Amino acid sequence: MRSGIVVPQGLIAHGRGEAFDYLLGEETLPAALAATYAAAAFLLTAKHPVVSVNGNAAALAGREIVNLSSVISAPIEVNLFHRIPKRERLIATYLKGLGAEDVLGVGRSASSTIRGIASSRRRTDPRGIGKADVVLIPLEDGDRAEALSRDGKKVIAIDLNPLSRTSRAASVSIVDNVIRAIPALTDASRRMKKMPRDSLQRSASEFDNQRNLARAIQEMIRYLRGWA
């Protein structure tokens, strides 16, 4: 926050994540792993996969996101809830410093729009989310997640709250901390790259996100029961 990557509101959102992470025992549980494999299958079979990044995601897992982007050959696009040109450039510079070749969505390059959301948050880059068929959104808000989904894109969310609108709107919701989820997704993608394409497509199409979210909620219930 002091360096301008994260806004104060981002700290509150981070705190919400921390609380849900407690309820997972701060570890990657089976439902998150299942979603991770499905996410890798979607990303590896996509025509135009894109990794969307906001301030919190960059601050928490910038290096890991750059690695993932390179393994799955997907560009990174900056998408901020609180869109400030200076902050966009700051995050792009930060990610490039961590090895990102290019960062989309900065300033006037975000000239496309997603329908159904207000204000500057609808803007996307035509080279990135604008033409993407699969978008990975770590830590996204519900409005954008729903709008991307309505726009016909497959949305992969990383969200510690299994009840959030983001989690419910996504095709795949990884209920896990980004600092664990992104490396796990990178590993899975690296290994699954060698698998035949039709087998990956089957993994993607067979994944039932609502059922898997129910499983994630069951895991939290199990944790709480241990205390009651």
Next chain:
Amino acid sequence: MRSGIVVPQGLIAHGRGEAFDYLLGEETLPAALAATYAAAAFLLTAKHPVVSVNGNAAALAGREIVNLSSVISAPIEVNLFHRIPKRERLIATYLKGLGAEDVLGVGRSASSTIRGIASSRRRTDPRGIGKADVVLIPLEDGDRAEALSRDGKKVIAIDLNPLSRTSRAASVSIVDNVIRAIPALTDASRRMKKMPRDSLQRSASEFDNQRNLARAIQEMIRYLRGWA
């Protein structure tokens, strides 16, 4: 935060609270009400009740805390996790602006210490927490809650996380949002003031905090089950 009452770390703590509040459906459930009545009984039968206040508590429920303090005739003491003299004075001035007659614990008036905790956080005011037998701590950290308890004081916590060390260390834990819990506690205290002292003492001594916390956790489980 912008006016200096809350520190950035306080926003993260606030976010954690928000997440647990979701799991209560953002309302006061039976376990919280039971704890509120017990808390009122403890406060009304105390020799020296004190209300401890930090930045988040002041920002979220300053006016409500001033009202409560007047209804139960308990002084307010500022106790900050991140102790900065300027912030102490700021919070005291803020609470006085809301009607507080006096605010203890500011600067050199915090000349007593609680054993078992590090640094400046052990300092208390001899006119307040120093001599208190019952301390209400909305939004306190685990170290201080445990230390106050070890020091023989009855601790009443308001904490949305029923698993926290603060909740477990307290004699009474109100698992609820301070913005609902403080007015509810004020109302309960106003009504229970007329009750005979031995009846209040019985209410206080019969309260089983661990059992009531288990009940609060069950309430969260019930909420989560509705989603799974």
